[in-house]
Each structure stands twice: as structure tokens, then as C-alpha cells.
Amino acid sequence: MDKAIQHIPISLRITADGSHTLWREDWGEPFHSIYGAIQESQHVFINAGLAHCSVKFEKINLLEIGLGTGLNALLAWNFAVSNCKKIDYTGIEPFPLPQNLLSQLNYPQILTSTGSSEALQYIHEALYSGKKKEISDFFMVQVIRKDFRQVDYNPEAYHCIFFDAFDPAKVPELWTADAFRQLWEALAYGGGLVTYSAKGQIKRNLQEAGFKVEKLPGPPGKREIIRALKVL
Numbered sequence: 001m002d003k004a005i006q007h008i009p010i011s012l013r014i015t016a017d018g019s020h021t022l023w024r025e026d027w028g029e030p031f032h033s034i035y036g037a038i039q040e041s042q043h044v045f046i047n048a049g050l051a052h053c054s055v056k057f058e059k060i061n062l063l064e065i066g067l068g069t070g071l072n073a074l075l076a077w078n079f080a081v082s083n084c085k086k087i088d089y090t091g092i093e094p095f096p097l098p099q100n101l102l103s104q105l106n107y108p109q110i111l112t113s114t115g116s117s118e119a120l121q122y123i124h125e126a127l128y129s130g131k132k133k134e135i136s137d138f139f140m141v142q143v144i145r146k147d148f149r150q151v152d153y154n155p156e157a158y159h160c161i162f163f164d165a166f167d168p169a170k171v172p173e174l175w176t177a178d179a180f181r182q183l184w185e186a187l188a189y190g191g192g193l194v195t196y197s198a199k200g201q202i203k204r205n206l207q208e209a210g211f212k213v214e215k216l217p218g219p220p221g222k223r224e225i226i227r228a229l230k231v232l
């Protein structure tokens with residue numbers, strides 16, 4: 001099990017697209033791709049996940065495993081307001097990052113959409129308050145501060161899942177077939193889970209949990225990513 005993040009040295013770094021990531025000094029590992037944090041999140045989670053699910057469902061209940069900086073939530077907010085698509089976003093994060101790090105993230109400066117700075121602040125407020133927050137007519141966010149394996153999900157409650165835990169080599173216990181089965185049950189038929197890892201063992205664990213797994217081209221620096229579907 002991961003240690004409480006407050007005790008881990010973490011520093012800000014700039015990735016190749018100019019956007020920040022956070023660097024875990026204990027693992028020598030970033031929270032996002034060093035080839036571009038925004039670029040990776042947009043490619044894996046928004047384009048391969050949210051945009052794909054949006055075609056099938058009118059309103060999206062979205063679950064993120066590992067809210068971290070809130071970047072994926074911010075990009076989902078951007079998608080919601082740009083496409084007039086209602087999104088109810090639930091982030092899971094047992095180890096909230098320190099507020100002094102969160103407040104330095106440069107995502108709103110790069111995104112430039114009107115209101116992105118306030119949106120990121122509201123996402124961070126939701127992380128700290130535990131309360132559901134309406135950021136716009138199209139976007140609600142709440143954060144559950146628990147290990148995702150300890151959450152009681154309603155069956156078929158979500159249409160899209162962003163699975164953004166740390167590397168399976170570091171936390172294999174979060175990428176097991178049992179853990180994925182809980183998420184399969186929480187997902188509606190027709191919905192999908194996306195993740196940045198396309199390792200063979202992860203594909204097999206997802207299949208064992210019931211998912212139909214597709215491999216898609218990855219963002220710069222990554223050959224493939226996974227979209228795992230819940231089909232009848």
C-alpha cells in the first residue's frame with residue numbers, strides 16, 4: 001500500500017508540452033508523462049475515454065481513480081463546457097496533495113479556456129471539503145478520500161472510468177483482476193474504462209474481470225493504451 005503522500009518529497013517539474021507534473025522523489029517517478037502532462041491526459045482520458053462514452057450517453061457519470069493534481073478533472077470540465085455535455089465527476093483520492101503544490105500548477109495558464117483557473121480551484125476545494133461542488137451547469141464534482149477498493153459503488157452507476165493509479169510495477173495491488181471486477185460492476189453496460197498502461201498482465205486482469213479490451217495508439221512516448229469496455 002502506498003504511503004501517505006504528505007510524508008513523501010514531491011516537486012514540480014515542467015513536461016515537454018510546458019505543463020506541470022509532480023515528481024515523486026522516493027520513486028523517481030512523475031504523476032504524468034514527461035512528454036507532456038496535458039497532452040497525455042487529453043489523449044488517454046478525454047479523447048479515448050470521455051469523448052468515446054459521450055457519443056453513447058446523454059449525461060455522463062464519470063469516476064476517476066487517483067484524482068492527484070485534478071488535471072483529468074479540469075480537462076473533463078473543459079470538455080463539458082465546450083460540448084454542452086453534462087458530467088457528474090467523482091474523483092477518488094486517499095492521499096490529497098498539499099495545497100501549496102496544488103496552487104502552483106500551471107494548467108489554467110496553458111488551457112486558457114475562460115474560467116479554467118476558478119474551475120481548478122473548485123476541484124481542489126472539492127478534494128479538501130469532501131462536498132459536491134457545482135462548477136457550471138454542465139459540471140459537478142465530488143471527491144471521495146478513500147482507497148478505491150474500499151468504496152461501495154452502486155451497480156452500473158458510471159458511464160466512464162479514468163483509471164489513473166501509479167505504475168503497476170510500483171503498486172500492483174491496485175491493478176488486480178479483483179480490483180477491476182469492482183469497477184466492472186460499477187460501470188454501466190456500454191461504458192468504458194481507460195488507462196495509460198497497456199501491459200499484457202493488465203490486459204489479462206481486465207479481461208478476467210469481465211472487460212472487452214481494446215488497445216489504442218498512445219500519446220508521444222507510449223506505444224499503446226487500453227480502453228476496456230463493458231459489453232453485453
Ligand SMILES: C[S@@+](CC[C@H](N)C(=O)[O-])C[C@H]1O[C@@H](n2cnc3c(N)ncnc32)[C@H](O)[C@@H]1O
Nearest residue numbers: 066067068069070071072095147148164165166
Ligand atoms: C498517477 S497519479 C494520478 C494523477 C492524477 N490523475 C492527475 O492528473 O494528477 C496516481 C494517484 O493515485 C492516488 N492513489 C494512490 N493509491 C490509491 C488508491 N488506493 N485508490 C485511489 N487512488 C489512489 C495517488 O495518491 C495519486 O494521486
